[in-house]
Amino acid sequence: MSIEYDIKSINDIWGSEKSLYSFLEAEATILCKLICGDKTSVPPIQVMPTCFSKGLMGENARSAQYDPEEDDYLPTITLFPSALTDRQIARIALSHELIHHWEQTVKDQKRVEFYPAEVDDCIKARFRDSNRESFWRSGHSRRFIAKAAEVAKVLNAPLDKMLFY
Numbered sequence: 381m382s383i384e385y386d387i388k389s390i391n392d393i394w395g396s397e398k399s400l401y402s403f404l405e406a407e408a409t410i411l412c413k414l415i416c417g418d419k420t421s422v423p424p425i426q427v428m429p430t431c432f433s434k435g436l437m438g439e440n441a442r443s444a445q446y447d448p449e450e451d452d453y454l455p456t457i458t459l460f461p462s463a464l465t466d467r468q469i470a471r472i473a474l475s476h477e478l479i480h481h482w483e484q485t486v487k488d489q490k491r492v493e494f495y496p497a498e499v500d501d502c503i504k505a506r507f508r509d510s511n512r513e514s515f516w517r518s519g520h521s522r523r524f525i526a527k528a529a530e531v532a533k534v535l536n537a538p539l540d541k542m543l544f545y
């Protein structure tokens with residue numbers, strides 16, 4: 381998908397890049413407060429064209445990405461056009477990445493890493509291959525999964541979407 385195509389599709393859905401960013405920033409402010417609490421600052425959000433969504437190893441294109449703070453770089457959420465096809469999808473993708481942000485920044489909470497058994501069923505149903513499941517779990521801890529299940533419930537969002545965006 382070319383950059384021109386991406387920009388056209390964003391303008392078709394959101395009117396302009398400016399209105400897309402104002403939606404994302406307003407949503408992120410609300411969701412960050414809900415997910416990370418009052419004391420955590422909202423990470424900067426950037427939209428990147430689809431051609432940047434493939435990993436260096438050529439793995440499947442992702443819809444969104446979270447990069448934790450590193451040296452001089454702020455923690456950042458990147459959204460690709462496939463996460464921007466409508467408001468609800470964008471909201472879920474933002475929430476997923478904000479849960480990564482929460483995991484990185486809110487460390488002092490003593491949380492019980494418990495989640496209902498059907499959450500594991502949902503994860504198993506997604507990955508027929510146990511290697512793929514282990515790979516996914518290596519980036520999504522029990523703490524992440526428990527939080528995602530909780531956030532999905534609060535936002536009344538589908539659990540599988542919240543886990544796999």
Ligand SMILES: [Zn+2]
Nearest residue numbers: 476480520545
């Ligand atoms: Zn993730």
